[in-house]
Amino acid sequence: MADKDALSMRDAALAGRRASAGALAGASSPAGVTLTDVAREAGVGESTASRVLRSHGSFSSKTRASVLEAAARLGYVPNRIAGSLASTGSKLVGIIVPSLANIVFPDLLRGANSVLGKAGFQSVIGVTDYDLEGEEALISSLLSWRPAGLLVAGLEHTPRADAMLRGAGIRIIEMLDTDGTGIDMVVGFSNREAGRAGARHLIARGYRRIGYVGHDLALDLRAAKRFEGFRAALAEAGLQVAGQVIASVPSSIAAGRDALARILGETRDLDAVYFSNDDMAIGGYFLCLSRGISIPDRLALFGHNGLEVARCVPQPLSTIRTPRVEVGEASARLISSDGPPAVITLDFELIEGATT
Amino acid sequence: MADKDALSMRDAALAGRRASAGALAGASSPAGVTLTDVAREAGVGESTASRVLRSHGSFSSKTRASVLEAAARLGYVPNRIAGSLASTGSKLVGIIVPSLANIVFPDLLRGANSVLGKAGFQSVIGVTDYDLEGEEALISSLLSWRPAGLLVAGLEHTPRADAMLRGAGIRIIEMLDTDGTGIDMVVGFSNREAGRAGARHLIARGYRRIGYVGHDLALDLRAAKRFEGFRAALAEAGLQVAGQVIASVPSSIAAGRDALARILGETRDLDAVYFSNDDMAIGGYFLCLSRGISIPDRLALFGHNGLEVARCVPQPLSTIRTPRVEVGEASARLISSDGPPAVITLDFELIEGATT
DNA sequence: GTAGAACATGGCAGCGCTGCCATCAGGACA
DNA sequence: TGTCCTGATGGCAGCGCTGCCATGTTCTAC
Structure with a gap:
């Protein structure tokens, strides 16, 4: 189906090129055609023309045809600015x-x-x-x-x-x-619950030294709420964040990669990292690939959002799919x-x- | 002019801040405050109020203050529908x-x-x-x-x-x-030139059995043009596309991964693949990672767009950065x-x- | 055959604003 | 002192459309 459509589209488009020039030349003004013009051309009143063009109210099929034809002939484009004003x-x-x-x-x-x-x-x-x-x-x-x-x-x-x-x-x-x-x-x-869910998952898998890698929380309030839930769930399990790096830039793959590099330098013996979102996490994943850090044995990664790229990397990212x-x-x-x-x-x- | 407009609006808004809570309660309808109301409240004519609120034309600073204050007090929100209609x-x-x-x-x-x-x-x-x-x-x-x-x-x-x-x-x-x-x-x-550039790059690097992996070309006309340029450049070098797979779905990482799998099954001895874009190419890259196909020794990959992810994978993708x-x-x-x-x-x- | 309903239609007053024109107060200037 | 210009202001006619009301006109039921 897609193929057929596309094909006919193409033909249509090509044909259009050639024909278009002459068509509009006849019309007096380009976009200056008003409903009044259409009504006059069709030989009906404004209200009738308006009713036909909006398929609203009643009118005979003959009237309908002539209004539609007049509109087409004049190249009428309704003015919704006026319409909106009138109908508030x-x-x-x-x-x-x-x-x-x-x-x-x-x-x-x-x-x-x-x-x-x-x-x-x-x-x-x-x-x-x-x-x-x-x-x-x-x-x-x-x-x-x-x-x-x-x-x-x-x-x-x-x-x-x-x-x-x-x-x-x-x-x-x-x-x-x-x-x-x-x-x-x-x-x-609930972003807070999403954060808790991530933390609980990591805890259930036996990770204990869990770090956080995030991006600017002062700006991304929802990421901040996830972090909050994440910490709360750790606390409930008697744990705390083993280390954290918060990039002061918008989230991105590169930011995640760099931030993971930093946290690995700063905090020893992390066994898992919770990222503020999948972009950051995928950056972390690539860093691990580059450095030959074995996932998840030496380091586990967890993201948030369920982006396509996270599903398609050789080892699909553990994450939370959000219904965006x-x-x-x-x-x-x-x-x-x-x-x-x-x-x-x-x-x-x-x-x-x-x-x- | 735009800046000035914004400024005066802003002032109005700020003034409004303070007053709004109580004022709104008094106003008859929430968004039903009109310029006429503001003018009356400020004790000036409509045109004057309009001029002040648009920072357009001349008015005394005293008038300005009273109009702005009236607007703020009433919680006036200009109606651009009406404004647009009037000023066409x-x-x-x-x-x-x-x-x-x-x-x-x-x-x-x-x-x-x-x-x-x-x-x-x-x-x-x-x-x-x-x-x-x-x-x-x-x-x-x-x-x-x-x-x-x-x-x-x-x-x-x-x-x-x-x-x-x-x-x-x-x-x-x-x-x-x-x-x-x-x-x-x-x-x-020029997408055509981009396609040619990709082909020439691959040829210059010595690749000769070059395949094409794309997505629905009947729909994505620009991808089709790149493919066209790509083929033309190959032809100029006495080459032709060694094999091709065109996914009948929108481009995606998964589609690229699957399509590369197909072309590798169908066409022997490919030494490079040109992808319709980076999404597809990254999918191919991940396939190679999974299968342990050595890049670029056993297979070279080339994309289009210069997405962030393509820059951040362990081996940055060869591609064309487009100024989107x-x-x-x-x-x-x-x-x-x-x-x-x-x-x-x-x-x-x-x-x-x-x-x- | 005729009242009453249901359809078809046109006229016209705005919707809230802007642009133009008219007005008027002052100051510059001869 | 009178003329002209500039700054400051208000009045008002639309922008193009929709909604309401009034006016036919045709149809249905008795």
Whole structure:
């Protein structure tokens, strides 16, 4: 099927090139065609044309045909700015994420966007770079587009951002974190529990000198919560973090590799390392490969997220698969819901790979 | 100007902080505060309030203070829908990409979004899933928001999409591909040349039985162009593709791993494999690690994109670094440019890793 | 054959803002 | 002292569409 589609697409595309030039030349103005023009051309009233183009209300099939034809002939492109103003409700949905550099957030976006698209919404994105002040500015900016709803990653906001969200009068969905109090709807999982699960897994496998390798926790609040849960679970088992290195840069494979190198230099006899996420862990894994450190015999590695690369390395990484796409999808579905505020907790899954 | 705008808004926002809590309770509706309300509250005319809030035109500093204070007190959120309609020009920019699953496109988005954000634009995204019909629908949908410009990945479109783009009367930037004819502005690099460069590199290193491992070329038109260039360069050297496997799924690490396994089964004595991109190549690399196939002695690998993971594996992948973020940035900068149509070619860089 | 419902349609007032024009107070200048 | 210019301000007509209401028109049931 894919092949056939693609083939016909290609033909279509090629044909288009040739034909396009002449077509629009006839139209008076490029994007300046209004509903009034269409109505006049079709010989009907504005309201009727509007009804036909929105398939809303009643009209005869003859009218329908002539309006549609007129619209096509003029190359009419509806103006949703005007439509939204008139109907006071914009089919836009704002999505705010801290970063696009980590595949986690594109995954989230992907899930949300696919559901939103099908429901006729348009996603407007904002990237905070893990800066809550920036988030505040984005919220204010997005709100000015009078979106139908707002999806925001995380539960932490500045006081003003919080106030704006509460006062916005639209559905607000906070994503990826259930450790805290939400404003309206919350969709995610407990990072604290994820951290505990990782720790318990390592403990159950008999590891006792467990180190932590992380990235900037002051910025990545969810990673900080995992670390918290991780430490708590160690404490419950009478253990403590045997050593830690926290890179002061965003998480990345290179950062994980370098940070593991550092912790191995600083802390003797580690038998396992818990990483703030899979990017970092995979970096650690590569370091071990390079140095010939035997995994998991001499060192066990545990990550978080369940990225594809972590599943595909020769020894699949032990990690926790998080339902990122699903969180996006579920969040998007809530935009048009009218129920009371609620928290939706999706399960994460501990993957017992070959690195523990 | 953009900066000044932002500044005054910010002031307003800050002032609002303090007052908001109590004020909002008093305001009739949460987001229902209009410019008229602010003007009345401040004891000035609408136009004056509008001028102050946009830092546009002249007004006394006393007026400025009272308008800002009134806006803050009422928790005013400007309505850009109305603003855009009145000024016939929205600060929205549409960005259309084929996918979010491959980090290449989030990278592109990231570059574009960072520049656009600073210039006061809001990104509206659309994901086509590599489907040109879907792209057409998205273009039509995005155009209805009367964006200031549209960034689209790729040069190939359906005839209708092509016509819509040409007739939109806004800046259209086609990205990531310069092998073909653009509509307005084009920012990217030659995938064909990238393919040739890869082939020439392998040939120069003495490889002669070179295979190709790719993913669905009917969908990923740029990968197809690379393959084309790759074959052309081989032909110029009197060689041909020694064998090929094209996965009928989107590119992924797993797909690359499996496809390399297949080609090794099907084609004897390959000494190098050119992959459609780094994801696929890294999958191949992991297969070699698992099977103990010595790289590059028994098999050389070459990818495309220069992903982080490819740089961090024990033997850095030989590949071509593509300026994805830069393409996004450059494209975004063109949105507000008013020059004539042009093509901006950014350089890719061949990285001689350890796998060739 | 006719009331009443159900369909079809057009007119028009906004949605909240911006852009243009008109107005008016001062100061510079001859 | 009068003229002109500049700065500061308000009034108001739309931007293009939707929602409501009014006006036919056709159909159905008795």
